[in-house]
Amino acid sequence: MSETSYLSSVRASYDAVAVDYARLSGADLDGRPLDRAMLTAFAECVRGEGGGGAGGRVVADLGCGPxxxxxxxxxxxxxxxxxxxxxxxxxxxxxxxxxxxxEVGSMDSLDVADGVLGGVLVWYSTVHTPPAGLPPLFAEFARVLAPGGHLLIAFEAGDRRARLEHAYGHRVDLDVYGNPPDLIAGLLADAGLAEVARLVRRPGAREAGPQAFLLARRAGDGERAAREAEAGGAR
Ligand SMILES: C[S@@+](CC[C@H](N)C(=O)[O-])C[C@H]1O[C@@H](n2cnc3c(N)ncnc32)[C@H](O)[C@@H]1O
Known part of the structure; x- marks a missing residue:
């Protein structure tokens, strides 16, 4: 499936389920204390409470759904x-x-200037992206994050591949991809987003497998310069 047809299927499928998805997923976070813990940690990191954040800038929830x-x-x-x-x-x-x-938009080409966001949240919105499509997405997330900015990504852990033809009472046309957390951490690192922490939990209600939450951070300008100087010195 080409990238264009994959995105148009995702768009059409979520257009079809939007109202029922909102109704059925609205209270999901209530029974998921570990998910909420990662969101709280992300919020505190963005605000710079652990040191090294990007100074409480604006945060984008990419693939925000309802x-x-x-x-x-x-x-x-x-x-x-x-x-x-x-x-x-x-x-x-x-x-x-x-x-x-x-806003309506695609996270592969955001209408956001370079280096302005304090945080990027990607909450189950890369689950339909074929693996080859992940590196350009992660590069886009790194582009919009300010130095010191944080990213939190939630996804199904593992290597499950599934085809969804019905969801939330509607016909859909979606592929669903699980990914090994080490793979996601490695691709984020390649994009300049270093892992800070990860959590992998057992499946909860209506979940097919273990769920992963990975917090990463874009290096500050000073830190990058120091690392480059160190690498140069070691040569
Ligand atoms: C499983 S839903 C998650 C929605 C929301 N994050 C939540 O947890 O309620 C996936 C969402 O990602 C969106 N999405 C998928 N690919 C996208 C892309 N390239 N750009 C923007 N949104 C995308 C879909 O339209 C859908 O709303």
Whole structure:
């Protein structure tokens, strides 16, 4: 499947399920304390509470769907906005959270300047991306993050490949990809996003396998220069 047809299938599928997805997934975080713990840690890192953050800048929730996690970030005190490929998802998000900003867009080419975001959240929104499509996405995330900015990515751990033809009571046309956490950590590192921490938990209700949450950070300018000087000295 070409990249264009993969994105148009994802868009059409999420347009079809948007209202029911929002209804059925709305309270998911309530029963998932470990997921909430990672989101809280992410929020504190973005605010710079552990040192080395990017100074409390704006955070993008990429592939925000109906906006439930964007709203959670807002409740954690972050200045968050959402971006999603699906216009129907964005319409649901705007209706549900009129005080927050949501835009239609694709996370492979964001309408965001270089190095301006304090954080990027990618909450199960790369699960339909074929493995070969991940490196350019991760490069785009690194491009928009400020030095010291943090990224949190949630995904199914493992190497499951599945084809979804029905979801949330609708016909869809989606491939679902699990990924080994080491693979994701390595690809993020290649993009300049170094792993800070990871959590892998057992599957919960309506989950097919273990779930992974990986926190990474873009190096600060000073740190990068020091590393380059060190590498130069070692030659
Ligand atoms: C499994 S849903 C997760 C939604 C949301 N993060 C949540 O947890 O409620 C995946 C979402 O990612 C979006 N998505 C997938 N690929 C995208 C892309 N290239 N750019 C923007 N959004 C994308 C889909 O439209 C869908 O809303």
């Amino acid at each position: 906006g439930r996690i964007t709203a959670h970030l807002d409740a954690l005190g972050l200045r968050a906005f959402g971006v999603d490929l699906s216009p129907a998802m964005v319409a649901v998000a705007r209706r549900s959270y009129p005080g927050l900003r949501f």
